[in-house]
Amino acid sequence: MNHAEELLKSLYVMASMVEARDPYTGGHLWRVSQFSKILATAKGLPDKDVARIALGGFLHDLGKVSVPDAILGKTGKLTDAEYNVIKTHPEIGYQIISGHPLSPLAQDAILSHHERSDGKGYPQGLKDDAFSIDARIVGITDAFDAMTSTRSYRRGMPVEKALGIIEECAGSQFDRELAGIFVRLGREGALDHTVGHSDKGIPLQKCPSCGPTIVIRREQKTGDYVYCRPCGYRTQVIRESDGTVRIEKLTKNLFASFPPKLHAPADETKPELDMPLIEELVAEAVRLLA
Numbered sequence: 001m002n003h004a005e006e007l008l009k010s011l012y013v014m015a016s017m018v019e020a021r022d023p024y025t026g027g028h029l030w031r032v033s034q035f036s037k038i039l040a041t042a043k044g045l046p047d048k049d050v051a052r053i054a055l056g057g058f059l060h061d062l063g064k065v066s067v068p069d070a071i072l073g074k075t076g077k078l079t080d081a082e083y084n085v086i087k088t089h090p091e092i093g094y095q096i097i098s099g100h101p102l103s104p105l106a107q108d109a110i111l112s113h114h115e116r117s118d119g120k121g122y123p124q125g126l127k128d129d130a131f132s133i134d135a136r137i138v139g140i141t142d143a144f145d146a147m148t149s150t151r152s153y154r155r156g157m158p159v160e161k162a163l164g165i166i167e168e169c170a171g172s173q174f175d176r177e178l179a180g181i182f183v184r185l186g187r188e189g190a191l192d193h194t195v196g197h198s199d200k201g202i203p204l205q206k207c208p209s210c211g212p213t214i215v216i217r218r219e220q221k222t223g224d225y226v227y228c229r230p231c232g233y234r235t236q237v238i239r240e241s242d243g244t245v246r247i248e249k250l251t252k253n254l255f256a257s258f259p260p261k262l263h264a265p266a267d268e269t270k271p272e273l274d275m276p277l278i279e280e281l282v283a284e285a286v287r288l289l290a
Contacts (some may be wrong), residue, residue: 002064005286007102008055012278014096015058018065020271022072024151026215027198030277031149033057034194035141039182047134051288056109056134057141058281063093063110090114105289108132113139116250120171127175128175136175140166140182143174148195150206150213159186200276205247209233216245217274229271 019029036057040050047109064072067089078086078172094111097103112135113128119127121139129136147162170179185191197203198215205214207228214226216237224237226247235247 004289005282007100008282009284011055011059011102012281013273015062016273016278020273021065021069024073024212025149026213027204028145028149029058029061030198031139031194031282032060032141033281035144035182035191038185038190038194039137039141039178042181042185043133043137043178047288048170049133050284051072053109053134053137054103055285056113057105057138059093059097059106060109060113061089061093062096062143063089065092065096066092072266075206087114089121106134109138110136111132113142115139116173117175121173128132133175133178135142136178139208140174140178144186144191146181146236156196159191163187199245199274202245205235207231207233208235208249214247215274216247217272218240218276 014028019025020242033054034057037050037054037241045053071078071085074082090113094107097107097110108131112131115121115124115126115131115135116139117136119125129182139151144162144166147165148156148159150156154164163183166174166179170176170183190283193200197215199218202216202218205216205226206212207214207230210228210231210233212228212230214228214235216226216289220226220237222237222239225234226237227234234250236250238246238248240246
């Protein structure tokens with residue numbers, strides 16, 4: 001791995017560590033990155049721009065490392081004070097990455113993905129094309145994934161409903177042209193293989209005990225254990241002959257005379273980074289940015 005690849009890998013690892021704090025957002029960064037790549041490609045942008053925007057999509061929430069767990073995982077409505085803390089994450093993410101040699105690739109998406117076309121966004125209240133196309137694309141894809149993903153306080157909405165909201169907000173919250181392209185892509189089914197997934201062909205799973213997402217990694221095989229981090233509930237990976245992937249509850253006696261252990265000890269539920277996925281994203285970014 002050359003120096004450029006090592007630098008890119010460090011960025012992906014940093015972002016993945018931040019995401020690992022929240023058991024409900026498994027795969028969010030991957031999905032936003034993929035949606036951003038799809039939209040940038042459909043817009044007709046050059047490969048280097050597509051790669052840069054996809055990287056920005058993966059790194060956009062870097063500043064959430066500073067948001068307390070009590071706010072990040074709150075199940076009820078945020079107070080004004082708590083929302084103001086959430087609103088600091090673009091600037092903090094920008095500060096975190098500012099000293100990195102590759103910061104120019106992602107700093108616009110990190111700082112400005114919550115700006116709005118009507119100037120009512122944050123942190124700077126910029127309007128229209130006063131903020132970069134990177135941030136305008138990531139702003140759309142981040143909002144779409146937030147709407148279609150289940151959180152601790154609500155279930156994800158259907159794709160068509162989320163597309164309808166983006167369509168209604170075109171020209172106010174979102175860039176009109178980019179929103180139109182994204183809505184068209186969604187209605188053509190171009191987003192379906194990414195919605196609700198944490199990797200290509202691997203849908204997010206739901207804990208049968210308490211509800212948060214369980215992420216299956218690409219290298220895991222049938223019979224491997226996967227755990228819910230909040231409650232420790234233990235499930236098994238099942239890979240079907242048709243290629244589909246799911247988890248199965250351990251409700252049967254799988255070991256003849258021994259009942260299955262339904263909950264894992266704490267040291268087995270610690271978050272793990274998906275290094276094969278990160279290495280694939282790094283390799284693709286290096287190829288396109290060369």
